[in-house]
Amino acid sequence: MANSIQIVPIEMMEYAEGYELQKNLHSQMLKNSDENLLLILQHPHVYTLGRRANQNHILINKKELDKLKIQTHISNRGGEITYHGPGQLVIYPLINIKRLKISPIEYIRILEDIIINILSELNIDAERKNECPGGVWANQKKIAAIGIRISRGITSHGFSLNISTDLSYFNHIIPCGNPTETYTSVSEILDTDIPISKIKKIIIEQISKKLNLIPKLVNVQKFYKQHSITPIKLS
Numbered sequence: 001m002a003n004s005i006q007i008v009p010i011e012m013m014e015y016a017e018g019y020e021l022q023k024n025l026h027s028q029m030l031k032n033s034d035e036n037l038l039l040i041l042q043h044p045h046v047y048t049l050g051r052r053a054n055q056n057h058i059l060i061n062k063k064e065l066d067k068l069k070i071q072t073h074i075s076n077r078g079g080e081i082t083y084h085g086p087g088q089l090v091i092y093p094l095i096n097i098k099r100l101k102i103s104p105i106e107y108i109r110i111l112e113d114i115i116i117n118i119l120s121e122l123n124i125d126a127e128r129k130n131e132c133p134g135g136v137w138a139n140q141k142k143i144a145a146i147g148i149r150i151s152r153g154i155t156s157h158g159f160s161l162n163i164s165t166d167l168s169y170f171n172h173i174i175p176c177g178n179p180t181e182t183y184t185s186v187s188e189i190l191d192t193d194i195p196i197s198k199i200k201k202i203i204i205e206q207i208s209k210k211l212n213l214i215p216k217l218v219n220v221q222k223f224y225k226q227h228s229i230t231p232i233k234l235s
Helices: 015-031 062-067 104-121 167-172 186-190 196-211 220-226
Strands: 004-012 037-042 046-049 071-074 081-084 088-094 135-138 141-151 154-162 214-217
Touching: 004 196, 004 220, 015 037, 015 071, 015 088, 015 154, 037 196, 081 088, 088 196, 104 135, 104 141, 104 154, 104 196, 196 214
Parallel strands: 004 037, 004 214, 046 071
Antiparallel strands: 037 088, 046 081, 088 154, 135 141, 141 154
């Protein structure tokens, strides 16, 4: 329904599979524009290159990538290169913003507000940088990255939030084209681990509230079967 959002919590999935899933869901939404979906998941180690990415911003060679078990993937999202991996939540809202009368710029600002509000719930002060849209910073370090695609009024891709991420993986790239950018995570700032389940709940609440949509949890096993998904079980 147009005033609801279906919540799909996936533990972990290969980036390539998540990428294809989004494209398939987007095609389905073009036929049924009343649907909105929210995918919440983690990816194995991967560097993704957006439409403005420079391949030379990967600073290690294929042999080193293989040794570290890092995949690379071209993406149709906006932005440059970034990292996804365990301990980082990746949020993919597939929203009909045309129906909600939200412009692309407004949508990016909404995502920034959502991330700031999520972190506030965790007692972390965070901010946007007007001169550098597409992310959120805490303690002068980047804690969340935004990269979206909007096609025919429907969004895909979204944002990533570092929870307990191994931040050393950012050292092997020039993330978002900025060689001086430094990164942080929720666990680094709070000096403790916060359960992922708690943060997922806050994310769902904040997105639903900001977009004025009613969250509805899908039957995940049925969703997996319907879309031929093979999730990766977290140990």
